[in-house]
Amino acid sequence: MASACFCMMITSCKTPENITYFQNPETVVELVSTQHAIKLQPGDKLSIVVKSKDPVVSDLFNMPIFTQRLGVASASTLATGASTQNYRPVSSEGIASYTVSPEGTIDFPVLGDIKVQGMTRAELGAFIKGELIGRQLVKDPTVSVELLNTGVNIIGAVNHPGRYEISTDSYSILEAIAVAGDLSIGGQRENIKVLREENGAIKVYTVDITDLKKASQSPAFYLNQNDVIYVEPNEMLKRSSTVNGNNALSTSFWISVASLITTAVTTIGVFVKK
Numbered sequence: 001m002a003s004a005c006f007c008m009m010i011t012s013c014k015t016p017e018n019i020t021y022f023q024n025p026e027t028v029v030e031l032v033s034t035q036h037a038i039k040l041q042p043g044d045k046l047s048i049v050v051k052s053k054d055p056v057v058s059d060l061f062n063m064p065i066f067t068q069r070l071g072v073a074s075a076s077t078l079a080t081g082a083s084t085q086n087y088r089p090v091s092s093e094g095i096a097s098y099t100v101s102p103e104g105t106i107d108f109p110v111l112g113d114i115k116v117q118g119m120t121r122a123e124l125g126a127f128i129k130g131e132l133i134g135r136q137l138v139k140d141p142t143v144s145v146e147l148l149n150t151g152v153n154i155i156g157a158v159n160h161p162g163r164y165e166i167s168t169d170s171y172s173i174l175e176a177i178a179v180a181g182d183l184s185i186g187g188q189r190e191n192i193k194v195l196r197e198e199n200g201a202i203k204v205y206t207v208d209i210t211d212l213k214k215a216s217q218s219p220a221f222y223l224n225q226n227d228v229i230y231v232e233p234n235e236m237l238k239r240s241s242t243v244n245g246n247n248a249l250s251t252s253f254w255i256s257v258a259s260l261i262t263t264a265v266t267t268i269g270v271f272v273k274k
Contacts, residue, residue, distance in 0.1 A: 036222035037120040037169040038150065042104055044225065045097040045148040046116075048128065052138050061109045061132070061141075063096040097148050110137060121145045121169060152223050154180040156231035157187030171223050173207055173215070187231040194220035195228040 040046070052058040098106040104117025111131050116124050125143040132138040151165040159181030173194065177183060190208040197203075205220035215221055223229075 037122070038147070038166065038171070038225055040100055040104075040116045040119050040121075040124065040147075041225065042100050042102045042117065044100045044150070046100070046106065046124075047097055047144075047146040047148055048108070048124075049144050050128070050132070050138065051142045051144075052140050054138075057138055058141065061111075061138070063098070111135075121147065147225070150225040152176050152226065153228045154231075155228065157184045157233045158182070158231050159184055166223070166225065173221055173223060173229065174209065176223060176229055177209075183231055186233050186236060188234045191232055193230040193232065194218075194223070195230065196220065196224055197226065 048063070050058045050061040098108070100106055100116055105113045105115050108114050108128065111128070114124075114127070119127070122145075125145045128145075129141050129143045132141045132143075147166070151163050152171070153163045154176055155161045158177065161180060164176065164179045173192065183189065189210045192207045192209060194205040194207060195202055196205065205218055207215050207218045207220055209215050220227070
């Protein structure tokens with residue numbers, strides 16, 4: 001009986017499979033991230049700044065700088081709950097942003113409506129620069145375009161789920177997993193879901209990061225803004241998280257096994273002595 005219990009313990013303690021990333025590390029995968037740069041879409045907020053040797057001219061194409069006044073409570077106000085008269089004003093400056101319309105356009109000074117949907121940051125900057133020069137509006141413009149609200153959402157079996165901002169033009173699912181503190185030991189490596197809005201519908205992609213070559217070929221290896229990454233828990237985590245699940249994975253089960261083995265050994269010892 002003790003031997004049977006011991007065998008059960010050995011079997012139950014078996015290391016779960018498929019928890020290792022890149023199980024074929026000898027595979028050479030060529031990645032061209034520039035081909036997967038994030039493309040602008042409706043709802044994106046943009047900062048576009050035009051500079052030149054003549055700031056008076058270039059400022060005609062820049063959004064106004066706004067000053068936001070914020071009320072910040074003093075220590076005495078927080079402690080006593082006093083009126084707002086004890087708040088001190090704090091100013092915060094920034095450049096007003098463009099919001100891509102549902103039609104995929106922005107209204108740019110002088111140039112008018114520009115169809116930006118489907119463009120990358122670099123492409124939009126180059127387009128505006130070309131228009132300013134071509135229309136002889138600015139001789140030597142420098143145009144910088146920044147995304148202000150670009151991020152992805154990571155949920156499920158990761159160590160730090162949440163929304164994370166994207167700071168680069170191309171952003172892979174591996175980078176997203178890294179900033180989320182990696183997958184937990186109970187997260188499925190071979191079945192990660194990426195939920196993406198396309199043409200008014202939600203499309204679900206599956207990425208297997210145990211196979212780098214296979215993962216890199218997925219349309220969801222490089223992420224789009226507002227993608228939702230869902231890491232499904234593996235079977236071990238699912239069973240251990242339920243009240244009536246596989247009790248072989250619970251602490252109480254191992255206590256019961258140890259108690260049973262102790263009782264069995266004691267009983268056998270008594271019979272041997274007799």
